[in-house]
Amino acid sequence: MxxxxxxxxxxxxxxxxxxxxxxxxxxxxxxxxxxxxxxxxxxxxxxxxxxxxxxxxxxxxxxxxxxxxxxxxxxxxxxxxxxxxxxxxxxxxxxxxxxxxxxxxxxxxxxxxxxxxxxxxxxxxxxxxxxxxxxxxxxxxxxxxxxxxxxxxxxxxxxxxxxxxxxxxxxxxxxxxxxxxxxxxxxxxxxxxxxxxxxxxxxxxxxxxxxxxxxxxxxxxxxxxxxxxxxxxxxxxxxxxxxxxxxxxxxxxxxxxxxxxxxxxxxxxxxxGTEPPPPTGGVTNGGFEAGTAAGWSAGGTGNAASVVNTGARTGTYAARLGSTTATNGESTYSQTFAVPEGSSRLSLWYSMTCPDTVSYAWARVTLKDNTAGTTTTPLAKTCTNGQGWKQVTASVITGHSYTLTLVNRDDNHPSDPVHTLYDDVTLGATLQQAPAGQRLQS
Incomplete structure (x- = not known):
């Protein structure tokens, strides 16, 4: 040697x-x-x-x-x-x-x-x-x-x-x-x-x-x-x-x-092994009416992703990221899907409880086009409190695979817990109009 x-x-x-x-x-x-x-x-x-x-x-x-x-x-x-x-x-x-x-x-x-x-x-x-x-x-x-x-x-x-x-x-x-x-x-x-x-x-x-x-x-x-x-x-x-x-x-x-x-x-x-292809039927369980997170993957260090039967926009259930008590970091739900024929727009709704500032806590939505290798942010970091349901939309391309990620971040301060409800994630051909009295955000 x-x-x-x-x-x-x-x-x-x-x-x-x-x-x-x-x-x-x-x-x-x-x-x-x-x-x-x-x-x-x-x-x-x-x-x-x-x-x-x-x-x-x-x-x-x-x-x-x-x-x-x-x-x-x-x-x-x-x-x-x-x-x-x-x-x-x-x-x-x-x-x-x-x-x-x-x-x-x-x-x-x-x-x-x-x-x-x-x-x-x-x-x-x-x-x-x-x-x-x-x-x-x-x-x-x-x-x-x-x-x-x-x-x-x-x-x-x-x-x-x-x-x-x-x-x-x-x-x-x-x-x-x-x-x-x-x-x-x-x-x-x-x-x-x-x-x-x-x-x-x-x-x-x-x-x-x-x-x-x-x-x-x-x-x-x-x-x-x-x-x-x-x-x-x-x-x-x-x-x-x-x-x-x-x-x-x-x-x-x-x-x-x-x-x-x-x-x-x-x-x-x-x-x-072989990676399975993304589902071909669009978004799965977008309204969370299964009463579970079927079709969605939970993640983030906040470890606070759940489906609740209170506060839903429509139906009985909604996704809640974060909690009514303080959590530490981001909690996420994500889903990968393929856009079916005839769909050109993604729509979803969120309602946020954020008695904090966007410097420390936020909701955010990202959409990755896996086919094109690009990522957009339909909802940039935002912190609003008690303003009701708001709509977020994004353009999508038929046949492309996308990964949608819904996010809530809390800074673990016990006096101002932050959580976000998400509901009615859908794909469609045209933009859904918000009912009178509700804000439209895209």
């Missing part, structure tokens, strides 16, 4: 608790990258664990491949750094200081059968199964296939680490952590060229791994917390995940060893 390989192995043992695997060490939030937003790389997730030294408990990154399936590095599940059931997966959060997005638990995981804990020789992949669905069809990342290998694995490809959170330096102080999502261009380089992964003495298996630049430097490289984060390439067929971070330099200065996912795509696909 060379001196550098020995140092690398020791680094792995020391840093595995931070959930980075060394190439020289496991990877963390990228040093020298640039800030980005979650909608730019909507498949990105951050994996947290209770024992992490990060102020935000960052442990690893990962990519959402299906509603409840995440691809990450196998070493991120190493039992020596805690029970996987204590870890969480956060999706939809650009800034970890906020409560945006959804938080899921890991119910089980699959790791490559040839991977051994602590190994640097490849096969370092795992697929996590979550306790709830995250994202929408347009958010899921596709792994590059064996048929695409010649294109995506070429030396010189400008692959992107997109995105990641965590440390931005090799230290453990607050200055070495960044709560905002980052990205970095990490081109594929020749592992045997000067400064390449194999040239500098690292363990490297060409059939299973890629070497991503830049070569050793003090400005740019993966760092503790980047392990498992996706490395992607924008191809003629859309974004493809080419690899994931396995290990990197102990001083966060490149190069980095990543998996060669074209070798594993078939195995990964077996674990992920």
């Amino acid at each position: 060379t001196k550098s390989m020995l140092a690398r192995a020791l680094l792995f043992l020391a840093l595995v608790a931070a959930a980075l695997v060394p190439t020289a060490t496991p990877a963390q939030a990228v040093k020298g990258g640039e800030h980005t937003t979650h909608p730019t790389y909507p498949w990105s997730v951050v994996i947290t664990r209770p024992g992490s030294a990060s102020p935000w408990k960052v442990s690893c990154g990962g990519a959402l491949l299906a509603p409840n399936k995440v691809l990450t590095a196998a070493h991120c599940m190493d039992p020596s750094i805690g029970d996987f059931k204590e870890k969480t997966v956060i999706w939809g959060r650009t800034d970890l200081r906020t409560t945006d997005g959804k938080v899921a638990k890991i119910t089980s995981y699959w790791k490559h059968p040839s991977y051994q804990w602590g190994s640097l020789a490849g096969d370092d992949i795992a697929v996590l199964t979550l306790d709830q669905n995250l994202g929408a069809p347009g958010d899921y990342l596709k792994v590059a296939t064996a048929a695409e290998a010649a294109e995506v694995n070429k030396i010189g490809n400008q692959t992107v680490l997109g995105g990641t959170w965590g440390r931005i330096g090799p230290g453990t102080g607050e200055a070495d952590h960044d709560p905002v999502m980052k990205k970095a261009t990490l081109p594929i380089i020749d592992p045997v060229a000067t400064g390449g992964c194999k040239d500098i003495g690292w363990s490297f298996t060409p059939d299973k791994q890629l070497c991503n630049g830049p070569i050793k430097n003090d400005a740019l490289g993966t760092c503790g917390g980047d392990s498992g984060a996706p490395v992607v390439l924008n191809t003629a067929n859309g974004w493809r995940q080419v690899s994931l971070i396995e290990s990197g330099d102990s001083n966060c200065g490149g190069p980095q060893v990543t998996s060669k996912l074209t070798n594993y795509e078939a195995l990964i696909s077996e674990q992920v």
Whole structure:
């Protein structure tokens, strides 16, 4: 074993608790990258664990491949750094200081059968199964296939680490952590060229791994917390995940060893399964008259989504997000649907109880066109109190898949609990007019 390989192995043992695997060490939030937003790389997730030294408990990154399936590095599940059931997966959060997005638990995981804990020789992949669905069809990342290998694995490809959170330096102080999502261009380089992964003495298996630049430097490289984060390439067929971070330099200065996912795509696909198409009959249970949230998925850190039989606009039931007592963060209901023939407009109604200000509490509605990859906000953040039912509308396109998300946020102040009722979510050809005396908002 060379001196550098020995140092690398020791680094792995020391840093595995931070959930980075060394190439020289496991990877963390990228040093020298640039800030980005979650909608730019909507498949990105951050994996947290209770024992992490990060102020935000960052442990690893990962990519959402299906509603409840995440691809990450196998070493991120190493039992020596805690029970996987204590870890969480956060999706939809650009800034970890906020409560945006959804938080899921890991119910089980699959790791490559040839991977051994602590190994640097490849096969370092795992697929996590979550306790709830995250994202929408347009958010899921596709792994590059064996048929695409010649294109995506070429030396010189400008692959992107997109995105990641965590440390931005090799230290453990607050200055070495960044709560905002980052990205970095990490081109594929020749592992045997000067400064390449194999040239500098690292363990490297060409059939299973890629070497991503830049070569050793003090400005740019993966760092503790980047392990498992996706490395992607924008191809003629859309974004493809080419690899994931396995290990990197102990001083966060490149190069980095990543998996060669074209070798594993078939195995990964077996674990992920086939995503079912969105329903073809439009919105399900839009009036909540089932008396349950059938057709809707609850989410958010506020954990206060219910169907109630008081205050409905029409019929007996309405959805209530938030509660009559204080809740902490956003509570959401979301539904993915396809727009049937003859429909061109979405309509819904909301009634808000918000004895607060929009700086701290709000209702909001977002509509993601999964087919086009765009998101609109039919209802921007608003905080109104006792003003009755208001209508919100948005244009939709026949045949497109959409994800509608209804939101209520409360700041957990006990003196002014905030909640929002939602009702009568429908698709139609023309705009419904509000009855006299009620406000129309679009």
